[in-house]
Amino acid sequence: MTLQQLAYFLAVARTRHFTKAAEEVRVAQPSLSKQIHALERELGAELFSRARGNIALTPAGEALLPVASRILSDVDTARLEVAELVGLKRGRVRVGATPSLCGSLFADVIKRYHDAHPGIRVTVTEGGSRDLVSALEAGDLDLALVIVSPADANRALTVVPVLREELVVASARPLGVPRLRITELADHPLVMFRPGYDLRDTTLAACRGAGFEPQFAVEGGEMDAVLRFVEVGLGVAIVPSTVLATRSLHGTPLAPSSTRTVGLAHRTDVAPTSAARAFQSVLLGFLRGAEMPAGVHLATP
Numbered sequence: 374m375t376l377q378q379l380a381y382f383l384a385v386a387r388t389r390h391f392t393k394a395a396e397e398v399r400v401a402q403p404s405l406s407k408q409i410h411a412l413e414r415e416l417g418a419e420l421f422s423r424a425r426g427n428i429a430l431t432p433a434g435e436a437l438l439p440v441a442s443r444i445l446s447d448v449d450t451a452r453l454e455v456a457e458l459v460g461l462k463r464g465r466v467r468v469g470a471t472p473s474l475c476g477s478l479f480a481d482v483i484k485r486y487h488d489a490h491p492g493i494r495v496t497v498t499e500g501g502s503r504d505l506v507s508a509l510e511a512g513d514l515d516l517a518l519v520i521v522s523p524a525d526a527n528r529a530l531t532v533v534p535v536l537r538e539e540l541v542v543a544s545a546r547p548l549g550v551p552r553l554r555i556t557e558l559a560d561h562p563l564v565m566f567r568p569g570y571d572l573r574d575t576t577l578a579a580c581r582g583a584g585f586e587p588q589f590a591v592e593g594g595e596m597d598a599v600l601r602f603v604e605v606g607l608g609v610a611i612v613p614s615t616v617l618a619t620r621s622l623h624g625t626p627l628a629p630s631s632t633r634t635v636g637l638a639h640r641t642d643v644a645p646t647s648a649a650r651a652f653q654s655v656l657l658g659f660l661r662g663a664e665m666p667a668g669v670h671l672a673t674p
Contacts, residue, residue, distance in 0.1 A: 376448060378412040379441040381405050382420060386438055389428045439511055446512030450646055466648040469498040469505040469517035471571075472596030473538065473613040474635065477666055478659075479518070486655045493648050501570035506530065509640055515649040520571040521634040532636035535660060538613040539668035540575070540631040541624035545606045552628035555583040562590035562608035564599050575633065576611045614668030624668075634672050 384394035385405075395402040413419050418433035430438065470479045475497070483495055498508060502520040509517050510529055521534055542553050542561075550557075558580060565587075566573040580587040590608035600620055603610050613633070617624045637653060639645050645653065660671060 374412060374415055375408075376445065378408050379445055381408050382412060382434075382437065383441055383445065385409065385421060385428065386430060386434065391428065443510075443512040447643060450512070450515070450643065463492045464646070464648045465494045465496065466646070466652050467496045467498070467513065467515045468652060469500065469508060469514045469519075471502055471505070471518060471520070471635070472499055473615045474518050474536075475499040476596075477615045477618065478663065478669075481663070482656050482659050485659055486652055489655060490648070490651060493651075495652075501566070501573075503571065504569045506638070509638055512640070512643070515645060516637060516639050516652060518635050519638050521636040522571070529641055530638045531641045532638040534634050534636045534672035535657065536635040537632045537670045537672045538615055538635060539626065540572075540611050540633060541614045541617070541626050541668070542609050543600065543603050543612045543617060543620075543622045543624055544609045545604055545622065547623050548609075548625045550625065552630075553625045554628050555579050556585070558583075558587060558609070559585045561588075563587045563592075564594065564602045564608040564610040565589050565592035566599055566610075567593045567595065570596075571633070572611060572613075575631075579611075579631070615666050618666055636672075 381394065381398060381400075384397045385391060388394045388397060391406055391409075392402050395405040398405065409420065416433065416437070419431050420434035420437060422429045422431050468483075479497070483497070486493070487495065498505065498514060498517070500508075505514065505517040505519050506527065508514045509519075518535070519530075519532065521532055542548065542558070544561075548561075563576065565576070577587065591602055594602060596612075596616065599610050600612070600616060600622065602608065603622060604620065611627075611631075612624075614624050637656065639649065665671070
């Protein structure tokens with residue numbers, strides 16, 4: 374098995390077409406097909422179903438896909454790590470964060486990092502915590518700020534708690550109470566995040582734990598969409614207080630108060646690159662000296 378064969382396999386898996394895959398990796402189509410067949414012979418299983426010209430992954434191909442992606446990502450990381458030995462003058466760091474942090478603290482952290490290491494290319498992924506964890510596990514991210522959930526301990530990741538965010542009920546108009554009990558959410562239609570957002574799971578678990586099934590006004594949105602739906606009065610949503618700073622929304626704390634912990638995570642089996650370690654240092658240094666938005670506090674590891 375060679376890295377080239379894995380790269381060809383991923384190209385076919387992406388395009389579902391041998392000719393398009395060959396064009397993508399800049400090789401003759403017969404050569405690509407020959408390498409795929411050689412890979413299948415070595416593994417002892419067909420990776421693609423080729424019935425009637427339709428290319429689809431077989432169960433063996435589905436099993437190989439995340440492994441091949443992770444292997445090639447790790448190889449790319451190794452190349453960059455060696456290149457970074459020149460002193461962080463060039464390279465890449467891939468970081469992820471939840472929408473509440475991308476819209477607040479993260480921009481300042483990236484600016485400080487870029488000023489210190491202008492030759493390092495930074496790529497940012499914004500998404501729900503579960504999506505970010507999946508991206509870390511697949512090798513698509515070097516670091517990510519994710520929600521720490523003791524109930525979902527993940528040995529594949531090393532996570533250092535860095536922040537605590539207070540959760541509030543966002544609404545277009547004041548709710549008329551200083552704090553809102555979870556049971557009172559039964560009287561309000563909810564604007565709900567799409568699957569993959571930790572806030573969705575947190576909200577559903579809290580409501581069900583209080584003995585009721587929440588009523589959805591609309592569901593399936595990203596953070597910006599959810600906040601906009603709340604602004605126009607479609608319903609309320611449980612969100613970190615951080616995201617309300619730039620919105621014309623009211624935030625009502627929960628009773629009892631509710632917070633979530635954000636941690637900086639990386640894969641346990643792969644040491645962070647020099648660029649990633651430098652990003653972590655900049656992030657932690659910034660957080661220690663920054664004036665935190667309302668409802669955000671440093672976490673104790």
